[in-house]
Amino acid sequence: MHGTIAPSHERAPDPFAACTVASVPLALLAEGALWWAEERTLVVADLHLEKGSAFAARGQMLPPYDTIATLKRLAALVARMKPERVIALGDSFHDMRGSGRMSATDHGALATLTRAAEWIWIAGNHDPEPPKDLGGRAMQELTIGPIIFRHEPRPGTAPGEIAGHLHPSARIVGRGRSIRRRCFASDGRRLVMPAFGALAGGLNVLDEAFRPLFSGRAFHAFMLGESVHPVAGRRLVGG
Amino acid sequence: MPAPFRDWFARRGWVPRPHQIALLEKARENRSALLIAPTGAGKTLAGFLPSLADLATRPPAGKAGRGPHTLYISPLKALAVDIARNLEAPVAEIGLKIAIETRTGDTPAHKRQRQKLKPPDILLTTPEQLALLLSNSDAGRFFADLRTVIFDELHALVTAKRGDLLALGLARLRKLAPDLRVVGLSATVSEPDDLRAWLMLQPDEGERRLADLVTVAGGAKPEVSILDTEERLPWAGHSAVHAMGEIYAAIKANRMVLVFVNTRSQAERIFQELWRINEDVLPIALHHGSLDVGQRRRVETAMAAGSLRCVVCTSTLDLGIDWGDVDLVVNIGAPKGASRLAQRIGRANHRMDEPSRAILVPANRFEVMECTVALEANTIGAQDTPRLKTGSLDVLAQHVLGMACSAPFSPDDLHAEIGSAAPYHALTREAFDRVVEFVATGGYALKSYERFAKIRRGQDGLFRITHPSVAQQYRLNVGTIVEAPLLKVRFASRKRGGPVGMGGRVLGEVEEYFVETLAPGDTFLFAGLVVRFEGIRDNDAVVSRTIDEAPKVPAYAGGKFPLSTYLAAGVRGLLADEGSWARLPDQVSDWLRLQKRASVLPKRDELLVETFPRGNRFYMVAYPFEGRLAHQTLGMLLTRRLERARLRPMGFVASDYALAVWGLGDMGAAFAKGKPTVSDLFDQDMLGDDLDAWLAESHLLKRTFRACALISGLIERRHPGKEKTGRQVTISTDLIYDVLRSHEPDHILLQATWADAATGLLDVRRLSDMLGRVQGHILHKPLDRISPLAVPVMLDIGKEPVGGEASEDILRENADDLVREAMGELQAEAKAGETLS
Structure with a gap:
């Protein structure tokens, strides 16, 4: 039996692209989140909350609005998709002291969110021990059926890995213009998620770091725009 | 004495x-x-x-x-x-x-x-x-x-x-x-x-x-002429290839000739063309800012020693360094400004009592008119240097931190001191205080960074830095020259059959923005060679040799400097006054006469807008003569409006003189019915909401913001112990821009960005002046075919980047129809499942 791959709601379908990982049908949302309809599970990677204040502490006064911007987008997604489970795929905070620097309002907003569904904090390299006072459950990895969720992708693992960490972005050139976007990267066996955080930068999927994960350019970059555009690896440009 | x-x-x-x-x-x-x-x-x-x-x-x-x-x-x-x-x-x-x-x-x-x-x-x-x-x-x-x-x-x-x-x-x-x-x-x-x-x-x-x-009164009057070419004058383009034989003859007839061009790629092209016909193997060299420093120094030394006959160069040789005896200056293309021309001509002959000699070589017909006006300006000594600018707030922020590093300061005293500098004379106390706040904590309405402040006010009322490391950071990042991020252009060391490797010879540096428009396999001119772009490795644009003679990526045609308002007014005057055409070569005056017969010539203060069908599209060509930057901004705004009027615009191309927009809707017919009228379309109110909406997305504004963020010290170029190159600023300024714009749109750094955009890459101020000037003077001429005057800008279509096309379209073009594929696969699987059960 197959569930519908489209997000369930009354209005016209929201922009997304369909893909399968280890034959599991998934919807890649234009917001940069993953929706597994069968499991009613929403997945977001690399929120990097409090990145702005982490820089400010070192003398670079980035706007203090990144946490609120990221949480707003996340809250809107949760309200729309009504997930039963939310997986934050690691690096949810930019550093270990991030949750301590959060404003009371943002802290409250996040705590409300984590109560809205079964909330799972996967450990990341920036936040090996996810916060204790915000609700949710901390895990190193999570396996559901044929899918394993972890922060850092591991080269050579069996099909079914969904990971974050690398902040994939992709670039195409057309009509004398260059367009760079965050993207999902997948070859059908594994999926690397884009960073969801407002101030989280991107790394070109043609970078060395992705090389052990995919066989040559036999993968697709699902580039984020108003919709999600699956672009074949051979069409991508480095840099 | x-x-x-x-x-x-x-x-x-x-x-x-x-x-x-x-x-x-x-x-x-x-x-x-x-x-x-x-x-x-x-x-x-x-x-x-x-x-x-x-x-x-x-x-x-x-x-x-x-x-x-x-x-x-x-x-x-x-x-x-x-x-x-x-x-x-x-x-x-x-x-x-x-x-x-x-x-x-x-x-x-x-x-x-x-x-x-x-x-x-x-x-x-x-x-x-x-x-x-x-x-x-x-x-x-x-x-x-x-x-x-x-x-x-x-x-x-x-x-x-x-x-x-x-x-x-x-x-x-x-x-x-x-x-x-x-x-x-x-x-x-x-x-x-x-x-x-x-x-x-x-x-x-x-x-x-x-x-x-x-x-000091000028010395001997310079002898300047416009090359009266025997060849056919091109309609469009900037390479002046038609005149190469005549330029080469001039080089042969002189001891040392400087050939000035407006852009790096133009310099490359001319250099290549001159060597193609250099039968006497004259020592002709190339000099522009992107070349490897060592190579530039060698050219300069050879020039000073008198061992060169000709140097093809960009404005990098504009300033008053004495490189030796130049007896002729050849200026290719239009000079773009009367004062710029005068300074370039001054490079010939460094003795005041002998006349400088110069030849202007217009590369197309509009440039002939521009050169004619510039030449007359030069004769009467007219100047069109830009006015003094108002002091930028990002620079002020840098200075305030510098002053705090030097000694604790009282805000009253520092404000008075800064106001004594002419560019900052009008700086209000409120703006000054906001800049101080910005330096201290970023100046955000949400005051959450007090504990991280870089400067803090003490009991004595003086601001001082909070830690010596603040001064260290300041010193590493001082300066206002934000280079466009540069990539080294390097030959690939290709092992036979192997992948493209590193380690080849460095040819020079090129703007990242240029490289971003290249796809692997594209060929372009660099350092006098046609090279093939292989890809980006770290901070290098890796290229290989190619046997192609003609580069695929055309020279970036327009210069860095837009046509000055003085020259623009002169060209409009020349166009309007048939009596003055005798000063133009026959090829050009014939062309204008043809235009008069086939369409119309605008009066000095009129804006001519022509509409005509061509192929299966409809075109609108306007002739504001306000420079490429202002025209690009105008093009973006017009296409938004035409979109709203359901005229389905598809793109536009801007030159220094004109702007062509094309689409699927008949714009001429729409103007005739007043849906919209042509004056509605060009109404000044486009500088309001439309401009805001477009700017929010514009990569030009993001680029401007990046410069302000770096100069003001919001983002560091270099951090102690971590030398970063332009490409590797620690964090994407585009993301910062987006966050700031949606949460604090009146932040002081966004204000500084706007102020820069008005005069810089977007030239909004000039566009605004033009729209004001032509109110009530817009002349719409519906035609059934392209007019002679429209030919140059129409020829630019396909050579110049096309504006006005949404990124989504380009993304869609490149995307596979995976949704359908995926659905098809699933349906097949589902069917298979049914069969099994």
């Missing part, structure tokens, strides 16, 4: 020039002065003579030592070094004991340290080095004995943000040395009073205070 000086002049067989005497007199009266003189007038020596005279009679320093007597600031490191060398001869020959030293970014640390302990009498340096010296805690002691500051090439310094930083530095110098005498040296400018005010300490209220003016 002191006797030893008079003797020196006499021994050289020279007579002091009147302006040299005049500056000595100004110095005796301790008055500041602006010297305006053409190239070759002995400007620099005039500037230094009073200091040399004063130093000749100054008693030796006591045990405590002394700070510098004279500070010389030049826009170029190379110029400072060059001047130091030129000064050594008279100083030695007159027998003066004066220490002259340079201090630039290249000066080794031990020498800089020694200069601080034992300063020279005359210090030659750059604006950035002055800012660094002023941020030192001992700046007060260092500059206590300063008597004179000389600003060279002042006209070039004051129009950019470097000029703002320098004006703020001067305000501080005047505070440290109140009797300071200031001398500005400048080429001819349109508004000398702006520069005179810039040099002076401005009072709170009342009239502008002006430095004295000393003007």
Whole structure:
């Protein structure tokens, strides 16, 4: 039996692209989140909350609005998709002291969110021990059926890995213009998620770091725009 | 003039020039002065003579030592070094004991340290080095004995943000040395009073205070002509390939020819074309800012030694460095500004009493008109240098931090000091306080960074830095020149059959923005070669050799500088006045006559808008003559409006003179029905919401924001211990821009970005002036086919990047229809499942 791959709601379908990982049908949302309809599970990677204040502490006064911007987008997604489970795929905070620097309002907003569904904090390299006072459950990895969720992708693992960490972005050139976007990267066996955080930068999927994960350019970059555009690896440009 | 000086002049067989005497007199009266003189007038020596005279009679320093007597600031490191060398001869020959030293970014640390302990009498340096010296805690002691500051090439310094930083530095110098005498040296400018005010300490209220003016009349009138080509004049393009034979003949007939072009890629093209026909194997060289430094120095040395016959160059050779005897200047393409042309012509023949010789080579028909106007401007000595700019807030932020690094400051005193600098005269206290807040904590409405403040106000009311590391960070990031991020262009070391590797020879550097538009396999011209783009590895654009003769990626046609308003008005006047066409070559006047018959020629103050069908599309061509930047902005705004009017625009192309928009809807028919009227379409209100909405997405604004973020210190270019290149700024400024814009749209850094955009990459101010001017004077001419005047810009379609197309379309084009594939697969699987069960 197959569930519908489209997000369930009354209005016209929201922009997304369909893909399968280890034959599991998934919807890649234009917001940069993953929706597994069968499991009613929403997945977001690399929120990097409090990145702005982490820089400010070192003398670079980035706007203090990144946490609120990221949480707003996340809250809107949760309200729309009504997930039963939310997986934050690691690096949810930019550093270990991030949750301590959060404003009371943002802290409250996040705590409300984590109560809205079964909330799972996967450990990341920036936040090996996810916060204790915000609700949710901390895990190193999570396996559901044929899918394993972890922060850092591991080269050579069996099909079914969904990971974050690398902040994939992709670039195409057309009509004398260059367009760079965050993207999902997948070859059908594994999926690397884009960073969801407002101030989280991107790394070109043609970078060395992705090389052990995919066989040559036999993968697709699902580039984020108003919709999600699956672009074949051979069409991508480095840099 | 002191006797030893008079003797020196006499021994050289020279007579002091009147302006040299005049500056000595100004110095005796301790008055500041602006010297305006053409190239070759002995400007620099005039500037230094009073200091040399004063130093000749100054008693030796006591045990405590002394700070510098004279500070010389030049826009170029190379110029400072060059001047130091030129000064050594008279100083030695007159027998003066004066220490002259340079201090630039290249000066080794031990020498800089020694200069601080034992300063020279005359210090030659750059604006950035002055800012660094002023941020030192001992700046007060260092500059206590300063008597004179000389600003060279002042006209070039004051129009950019470097000029703002320098004006703020001067305000501080005047505070440290109140009797300071200031001398500005400048080429001819349109508004000398702006520069005179810039040099002076401005009072709170009342009239502008002006430095004295000393003007040197021009030397012999230059002999300038427009190449009257035997060949067919191109309709469009910028390469002037048609005239190569004639240019080559001119090179053969002269000793040393400088060929000026407007862009790097144009230089590459001309250089390649000249060598193609260089049967006599004349030594012809190439010089532009993107070439490897070593290669540039070799060309300069060869030039000074007189072993070259021709150098093809961009504006990197514009400024007053003396590279040897040039007897002819060839200016290819349109000069874009009357003053720029005058300065370039001045490069020929560095002796004032002999006429400079120059030939203008227009590359297309519109450029013939522009050259004609520029030539007349040159004859009457008209100038169109830009007006003095208002001081930028990002530069102010950098300066405020620098001042805090130097010593604790009182906001009242610092505001008064800054207001005494001409560019910041109108700075309100509120704006100043916001800048101080910005420096301290980022200046956000959400005040969450107090505990991280970089500067903090103490009990005594003074602001001081909170940690010594703040000063260290400031020093690493000083300066206002935000280079476009550059990539090294490097040959791939391709092993047979293997992947493209690293480690090949470096050809030079190129803007990342250019590389971003290349796809692997594209070919382009660089360093005189056609190369094939392979890809980006780290900070290198890797290229390989190719046997292609014609590069696939066309030369980026437009110059960096838009057509000046002065020349634009002249071209409009020429177009409107049939009586003046006799001054144009027949090919061009015939073309205009054809236009008159087939369509119409706009009057001087009219904006002509033509509409016509072609192929299966409809075109609208407008002729505002306001420069490419303003036209690009106009194109973006018009396509948004046409979209709303359901005229389905598909793209546009902008040149310096005209703008062509095309789409699926018949714009001519729509104007006839008044849906919309042509004047509605061009209404000034497009600068409101449409502009806001477009700007929010514009990569040009993001690029402007990046510069402001770096200069203001929001983002560091370099962090102690972590040297970052332009490409690797620690965090994406685009993301910061997006977050800031949606959460605090009136933040001071966004205001600074807007102010820059108005005059910079978007030229909104000029567009706004134009839209105001043409209200009620828009002439719509519906045609059934393309008009003669429209041909040039129509030919640019396909050669120039097309604007106005949404990124989503390009993304969609590149995407696979995976949704359908995926659905199909699933349905197949589902069917398979059914069969099994």
